[in-house]
Amino acid sequence: MRWLCALLLVLLAVPAWAQAERSALARVDLVNSSLVAEGRDRGRPRPLELELTISQPVPYRVYFLDGPPRLVVDFREIDFAGTDANALRGRELVPALRWGRFRPGWSRMVMELPGPYALRTAVQAPARGGAAGALVRLDIEPVEAEDFVTRGNALSALWDLPKPSAIAPPEAHRHTGRPLRIAIDPGHGGHDPGAQVGAIYEAAVMLGFARELTETLTRAGFEVVPTRTDDSFVPLEQRMTIARAGRADLFISLHADALPVGQAAGLSLYTWNQDADDRASRELAIRHDRDDLLSGVDLQGADDQVANVLMDLARMDTQPRSEAFAKFVVSELNKAGLAMHSRPIRGAAFSVLKSPDIPSVLVELGFLTDPGDRANLFDPAWRAQTAQAIARGIGAWAQDDAIRAGLSRR
Ligand SMILES: [Zn+2]
Numbered sequence: 001m002r003w004l005c006a007l008l009l010v011l012l013a014v015p016a017w018a019q020a021e022r023s024a025l026a027r028v029d030l031v032n033s034s035l036v037a038e039g040r041d042r043g044r045p046r047p048l049e050l051e052l053t054i055s056q057p058v059p060y061r062v063y064f065l066d067g068p069p070r071l072v073v074d075f076r077e078i079d080f081a082g083t084d085a086n087a088l089r090g091r092e093l094v095p096a097l098r099w100g101r102f103r104p105g106w107s108r109m110v111m112e113l114p115g116p117y118a119l120r121t122a123v124q125a126p127a128r129g130g131a132a133g134a135l136v137r138l139d140i141e142p143v144e145a146e147d148f149v150t151r152g153n154a155l156s157a158l159w160d161l162p163k164p165s166a167i168a169p170p171e172a173h174r175h176t177g178r179p180l181r182i183a184i185d186p187g188h189g190g191h192d193p194g195a196q197v198g199a200i201y202e203a204a205v206m207l208g209f210a211r212e213l214t215e216t217l218t219r220a221g222f223e224v225v226p227t228r229t230d231d232s233f234v235p236l237e238q239r240m241t242i243a244r245a246g247r248a249d250l251f252i253s254l255h256a257d258a259l260p261v262g263q264a265a266g267l268s269l270y271t272w273n274q275d276a277d278d279r280a281s282r283e284l285a286i287r288h289d290r291d292d293l294l295s296g297v298d299l300q301g302a303d304d305q306v307a308n309v310l311m312d313l314a315r316m317d318t319q320p321r322s323e324a325f326a327k328f329v330v331s332e333l334n335k336a337g338l339a340m341h342s343r344p345i346r347g348a349a350f351s352v353l354k355s356p357d358i359p360s361v362l363v364e365l366g367f368l369t370d371p372g373d374r375a376n377l378f379d380p381a382w383r384a385q386t387a388q389a390i391a392r393g394i395g396a397w398a399q400d401d402a403i404r405a406g407l408s409r410r
Contacts, residue, residue, distance in 0.1 A: 025079035029053040029133065035090030035097075035111075045115040045142035048093065052109075053127050054078060057134035057316075062122055064113075068095070069148065071111040071140060078107040085109075116148030117141060126316060180250065180398050181223040183243035185352065186210035187255040190233025195258035197368045203231060205377055206254045209365065209387075213254070216387040222394060236351045243358055250325065250394065251360035253352050256377060258369045265370040266341035267333065267386070269326040270362040272319065272354060273347030321359040321401060328400070329361070329393030336389045338382070339372075363390070 032053035037046040050071075060075045078099075085097045095112040102108035120139040127133040186206035188194030194202030207228070214224045225246030227239040234242070243251045326345045333340060341364075353360040365386065366373025376382040 024055075025077050026054040026056045026058045026075070026133075027079050028083045029055065029127075030083060030087055030089075032128070032131075032135075033088060035088055035093050037090070037093050045113070045117070046093075047120070047139065047141040048113075048117070050111070050136075050138045050140075052136045053131075053133060054136060055133045057124055060124070060136065062119055062138060064117065064119075064149065065110075066116075066148065069113045069116050071109075071113060071117065071138070073109040073111075073136075073138070074102065075107045075109070077105055080107055080109075113140075114142075116143050116145050118143045118147060118149060124316075179221055179223045180394065181225055181246065181248045182217055182394060183225040183227060183239075183246060183248035183251040183358070184210050184214055184217070185227040185239050185243070185251065185253040187253055189228050189231055192233055195256065195368045197258065197374065200368060200374070202256050202258075202368060205256055205368070206365075207231065209377070209383060210254055212383055213252075213387045213390060216384070216391050217394070220391040220395065222391070239352055240355045240358075243355065248358055250397075251353075251355060251358045252390070253350070253360070253362040254365060255362060256365045256368050256373070259367050264341065264367045265373055266339050266344070267366055267373075268341035268344050268346060268364045269329060270346050270348045270350060270353065270364065271322045271326050272315075272350070272360065315354075315356045318355070318357055318359050322353070322361055324400060325359050325393070325397045326361050328397040329363075329390055332389040332393040332396065333386070336385050338386060338389065339376075 032051075034051050036049045036051075038049065039046050058075050058078060060073055062071070062073050064070065065072055080099045080101065083099075085091070085099045088097060091097050095114060097109075097111050099109040100107065117140040120141050121137070122139075123135075123137045125135050125137070127135050186203070186209070188201075188203035188206065190203075192203065194206070196202070207230070210226065214226065217224050225243055225248045227242045228234045239253070240251070323345075330340065330344045333344075348362070350362050353362055366376055368374055368377070
């Protein structure tokens with residue numbers, strides 16, 4: 001019998017949020033795991049959703065084998081000992097389910113399928129309800145026999161496994177000993193002037209502030225990667241590409257937008273809101289060169305779905321770092337006695353914050369529509385204090401980030 005398989009996913013990255021416990025193997029939480037079928041049972045194969053809650057995120061790969069059709073998931077590594085596969089909720093939906101240690105460093109789950117299937121989505125996300133650990137969710141759907149993707153064979157799929165030394169996690173570029181590199185992104189520019197109040201243009205005000213901030217940061221020992229240095233239009237995605245090409249450790253977008261008078265005032269920081277529409281992310285994955293998206297992760301030959309899953313994984317690592325950075329900056333602004341928005345840290349689906357691998361924040365320096373904010377933006381002393389507070393925030397964050405990175409490597 002020839003066992004055909006299709007290698008669909010190779011996930012190389014482990015987000016940092018649970019690396020601290022890496023010494024212990026991941027374990028399955030059966031209570032919060034299940035197999036669910038979509039739609040009514042009409043005696044035909046139905047789409048299936050497998051959810052496995054595990055104690056920490058692990059690299060895994062998914063593929064199908066034929067004769068009989070089955071889904072194989074190789075994890076590196078889950079300790080399945082003492083966990084009965086037949087106790088999984090929804091187990092009766094498939095002819096058979098087995099799991100266990102496969103070979104040193106790898107565990108395998110094999111799910112016999114009632115027919116040929118294809119992978120719809122594969123996601124590894126933080127466990128639900130703020131619980132520790134990760135949720136692996138695989139959606140598969142029935143396909144015609146001719147669409148059952150088979151390629152290579154089971155053995156070559158195993159030999160294809162990446163060597164651990166070849167795996168560079170997305171955070172590999174951090175803490176390399178060189179000065180911290182900050183991408184400074186003055187919003188808007190060129191034919192996009194941003195918010196306008198009278199003769200005041202957000203694009204021009206941000207360019208001016210960016211120059212001052214660049215000076216302050218350089219004096220503080222940081223390196224700056226500017227996304228624009230004149231009044232030219234730079235597309236949002238290109239701004240992220242510039243930051244990545246400059247190997248930036250941190251991305252700061254500068255804005256001072258407009259809202260109806262009286263609705264908003266004060267400085268605030270935005271981080272990416274993961275619950276927001278994910279279209280921008282998909283567009284990015286499709287349009288950008290893949291090796292441009294995630295430095296250090298080889299996506300050649302991978303499909304768009306893999307790119308998306310890897311972006312999710314990398315963002316899981318990056319998102320808490322962005323949020324931590326916002327907190328450090330707000331703390332420094334507070335200490336400097338600078339007036340802030342009543343909710344100084346918020347989330348939003350700003351495309352420019354979507355870099356999966358560079359912690360990113362958007363600083364809304366104020367609202368051009370607010371007279372007080374406008375006065376601040378034109379006050380050299382306020383601008384200097386703000387730039388210095390941001391610089392101190394970067395320094396404090398970098399120290400904290402280095403400590404966390406060190407802890408996660410233990
Ligand atoms: Zn703006």
